[in-house]
Amino acid sequence: MAIKEKKSKEAVARAAMASGRAKKKKWVKVKTRDKLNNSVIFDKATYDKLLADIPKNKLITISSIVERLKVNGSLARLAIKELEGKNLIKPICEPHHAQLLYTKV
Template structure:
């Protein structure tokens, strides 16, 4: 048979609470949470046309700019930008492991 657990009286509980040490636990804040965005992983016909119309006219073209503007997934934006580069509609400025920066192709007829 397990030993009996001695119950504390009300006075003993009050005395323990007044002694300090075991007050209320600190409530940690949950922090700020961002809303999860639902970006597309495939082009629709309208998005594809909008991509080919708007992106070659942008002065600074990055993956994050395309993701924000067209609500696309990052992988889809990277792939589409590589296709635009292969077609000659945009030209690379900086290509590194982590970031690709493109600009519009001014030789195509976009004179400033």
């Protein structure tokens, strides 16, 4: 057997840089998401915005209220029930336990 010549660290580094191989992919354990700081109670300004702006939308869902008013989901569900009680919005289809679809009156 032939004796292998030891390569210097510089030679190994140059060989690695010259090779066409891509770097090895690192596995990510958990994807990070930004923490949403949605409010859990209606203040006066948000409540007024709810009564003024939301009934004018063509499609009203829990997620659309959460996105526009920056409130949490349970508060958005209560807001939809209140708007429906005041006859400001009407349901599009039969109510589903997860997704409530409403439109303007």
